[in-house]
Amino acid sequence: MDREVKSALADKLLAMADDELILGHRDSEWCGRAPLLEEDIAFANLALDEIGHASLWYALLAELLGEDGQTYPDRMVYRRDASDFRSAQLVELPNGDWAFSMLRQYLFDSFESRHLQAISGSRYQPMADVAAKVAKEERYHLRHTSAWLRRLGLGTEESNRRLQDALDQLWPYTGQLFLHSGRPEILAAAGYSTSPVALFSGWSDQVTRHLQESGLRLPEPAHLPASPARDQHTATLKIMVADLQSVVRQEEEAVW
Amino acid sequence: MPELSLEDVWQVLEQVKDPEIPVVSVVEMGLIRSIGWDGDILLITMTPTFAGCPALQVMQSEIAGRLRAAGAMQVAVRLTFSPPWSTDWISSTARQKLKDFGLAPPPLLGDTPGEGLPDVATCPYCDSPDTELKNSFGSTLCRAIYVCNHCRQPFEQFKPV
Numbered sequence: 001m002d003r004e005v006k007s008a009l010a011d012k013l014l015a016m017a018d019d020e021l022i023l024g025h026r027d028s029e030w031c032g033r034a035p036l037l038e039e040d041i042a043f044a045n046l047a048l049d050e051i052g053h054a055s056l057w058y059a060l061l062a063e064l065l066g067e068d069g070q071t072y073p074d075r076m077v078y079r080r081d082a083s084d085f086r087s088a089q090l091v092e093l094p095n096g097d098w099a100f101s102m103l104r105q106y107l108f109d110s111f112e113s114r115h116l117q118a119i120s121g122s123r124y125q126p127m128a129d130v131a132a133k134v135a136k137e138e139r140y141h142l143r144h145t146s147a148w149l150r151r152l153g154l155g156t157e158e159s160n161r162r163l164q165d166a167l168d169q170l171w172p173y174t175g176q177l178f179l180h181s182g183r184p185e186i187l188a189a190a191g192y193s194t195s196p197v198a199l200f201s202g203w204s205d206q207v208t209r210h211l212q213e214s215g216l217r218l219p220e221p222a223h224l225p226a227s228p229a230r231d232q233h234t235a236t237l238k239i240m241v242a243d244l245q246s247v248v249r250q251e252e253e254a255v256w
Numbered sequence: 257m258p259e260l261s262l263e264d265v266w267q268v269l270e271q272v273k274d275p276e277i278p279v280v281s282v283v284e285m286g287l288i289r290s291i292g293w294d295g296d297i298l299l300i301t302m303t304p305t306f307a308g309c310p311a312l313q314v315m316q317s318e319i320a321g322r323l324r325a326a327g328a329m330q331v332a333v334r335l336t337f338s339p340p341w342s343t344d345w346i347s348s349t350a351r352q353k354l355k356d357f358g359l360a361p362p363p364l365l366g367d368t369p370g371e372g373l374p375d376v377a378t379c380p381y382c383d384s385p386d387t388e389l390k391n392s393f394g395s396t397l398c399r400a401i402y403v404c405n406h407c408r409q410p411f412e413q414f415k416p417v
Binding site for chain 2: 038041042044045046048049050051052053055056125129130132133134136137139140143144
């Protein structure tokens with residue numbers, strides 16, 4: 001594989017894995033705290049799925065880089081500084097209220113379902129195979145979050161207000177999700193991925209329609225940033241990663 | 257140590273259960289994609305049910321452990337994702353076992369990609385179709401929760417994928 005292509009592909013896989021891990025960890029923070037027992041269970045399931053998907057992408061990255069696929073995912077999760085994560089800011093933000101978390105999950109799921117569909121046709125076969133697998137499971141996420149958005153948006157004055165507040169906060173962060181590597185055109189030319197611009201425009205149409213049908217006002221047209229800037233994080237990532245790694249860091253030699 | 261025949265290997269694999277569904281084997285679930293020898297190494301290729309399922313590693317290590325106990329010197333359990341596992345691969349005997357276990361078997365998807373959970377699930381206890389979805393997420397990644405309006409029994413439905 002061409003060196004530049006390989007480097008762009010590695011950036012992409014790392015960003016994808018980190019997004020799923022960080023969102024999965026945020027979802028897991030609802031365990032024992034969600035407003036309904038059913039939703040407590042649902043968020044725990046979402047967390048398990050996202051973290052499972054993260055481990056698949058880390059394993060693919062290990063294969064690409066010639067690392068050990070068994071140990072690499074744990075090393076990336078538990079032994080890496082927060083500044084080396086390449087997660088998007090949308091998934092890092094603290095959970096906020098339940099409407100905020102549900103909307104964030106919907107925005108991510110709606111992006112992810114389109115993205116997985118696109119890369120399941122990738123000429124990089126290992127990524128295409130995992131994408132096809134993950135897409136089957138993700139269908140359940142999007143159905144769940146789409147339905148809840150409608151329920152909250154068209155529910156009471158309070159549920160609509162909370163969801164609208166969440167949208168006003170989250171909307172500017174959405175574009176970054178589409179940018180995994182700084183050189184998407186290299187991956188598109190190699191047939192490994194599709195252009196973020198095309199993906200973004202289809203997503204934006206679909207999501208705008210669903211949000212409006214759910215009684216929400218869009219703050220501004222969505223936009224795609226010029227660069228991924230995935231080395232820039234919110235202040236909260238560091239706190240989350242410290243929490244995530246606290247046990248491992250206390251007991252470096254512990255065997256699980 | 258006598259060498260295991262592939263038939264012996266299948267028999268050993270029949271004893272390995274999914275720890276979250278202890279009534280069906282990994283073979284009946286359609287998780288074993290191929291078995292064979294690669295030189296001296298017995299190579300088992302399996303596919304995960306749900307990618308994040310914590311039972312996967314338990315099954316992998318149990319497969320290796322049981323095959324070693326049965327006389328295989330070296331065992332490698334590899335994962336494949338292509339083609340992705342389909343609930344259509346669950347055998348018909350396993351479907352009956354799931355039902356007896358109180359877990360409604362997943363509807364067959366055929367060639368069309370699944371649209372998700374069935375609107376009408378059949379109660380595994382009384383066979384009534386008068387059921388209601390309560391939560392599309394349940395106690396494990398592969399289950400959803402329904403309630404039967406006829407016998408009033410809550411039950412789990414295996415999610416079709």
